[in-house]
Amino acid sequence: MSSVEATPAIRKTALNAVHRQMGAKMVDFNGWDMPVEYPAAIGCGVINEHMAVRTGVGIFDVSHMGDIRLAGPQALAAVQHISMNDASRLAVGQAQYSALLYPEGTFVDDVIVHRLADHDYLLVINAGTREKDFSWVRDNTRQFNCAVENLSDDFTQIAIQGPKAVNLLQKLTDADLSAVRFYWVTRGRLCGLDNILMGRTGYTAEDGFEIYIPADEETSARVWNEILDAGKEFGVVPCGLGARNTLRLEGALSLYGHEISDTINVWEAGLDRFCKMEKPEFIGRSALHAAKAAGVTRTLVGLEMTERGIARDGHKVFAAAREIGYVTSGSPAPFLKKNIALAYVPKELAAIGTPVKVEVRGQHLGAVVVPTPFYKRPRKSA
């Protein structure tokens, strides 16, 4: 038997025409035609976009992210079964970082779980794993009295990120954003639209919000442009996936397919604090229990290059001329002005200060294990 799988057409968000009109450089990201950076002529480029988010505010089209809603009397039980964090701790309006795991304790995906109402949860998932995640969630929650809905195409999702994000967004909404704590959500009127979901979440290691608006092109473009207009006084810039990647890497935030995948388990990825083993049951729990008892052999570490050169994804890591691991993500860090990387290495070579080598185009260049996150945002004292 043979079947021919058609190559799926490249997908576009409702803001695609806006990005192209702004002159963004577009790339195929997991089957999505997405902006990687905006032109230097409008003050953009990866470095400027990155710095805007660290020092002011930048906005991202993240509509390619998927959304799954679980609602019904047993929604909590369903969420508890398929995710590793403890959703029973969520108050209405609160969100948490979590992950969907395979029975092996490896990753289906990482997710943000939002509790929207008593028996109503929204999972925000990665673009590249949308279909897989939805099937996984649907197939593994059939025993619960709860509806599973794929809302991925229903929203245009815009991330407004940076220390000035709250000031910018407050100009456009009647919701009191100062009352919304990090990893909480609110609803309010935004740009003339009623009952808009706004979460104080993001993927930049900075303060910020993610908003969920109707996915029609006209509304999406209007809101995008109103945000840019309102943000002029804060020096807002549109940001692409290039800056999104360097920002999350400085914050040592995991990216599916890099730091986490179906062959890497929770302990290796160092996501212990989001995995609640005290929960009596969830998919992956028993494998993780066994893995911990057996001992974890490799672990994710931060590296900083000590010799001139840039570690990139997939580069091999050496110690004493022996191959010991590999780089999962590596890049120049525009704010820190260092060349940094995340890498898997054996547990015994993971101590802070351990010198290693990264193979860059045949040359072994010096690097050292450093604490993560590489960047931590300054906390406001007030």
Added chain:
Amino acid sequence: MAYPTDRKYTKEHEWIQSSGTSATVGITNYAQESLGDIVFVEVPRVGSELTAGKTFGTVESVKAVSDLFSPVSGTVTEVNADLATSPEKVNKDPHGSWMVKLTLKNPGELDGLLSAADYEKFVAEEAGK
């Protein structure tokens, strides 16, 4: 940006400006635009032998790595040390920020390269793809 007519170009987006048996090599505006913010330029030492069409160095932007291809064969006589500390100059002034100077092995190789007009046409086709 107009491509200067005082030099030749390659389909790998290098430019070469020659005078007698010496020449200067850099990357084009199209190359720097495609790469984005350049953060690293690596070129061979003075005295290195370069071969036409072969890689001789690397340019890296925040998000990408790109090989440098030698437009001609020759011996490196000088490298632009400035780019080791200020690689962003390639973004700001690609046609002024040279990477290496060479003594040409065979000046006849220049005849096979593109004129500014031909390169501009080539780039327009690339952009349209």
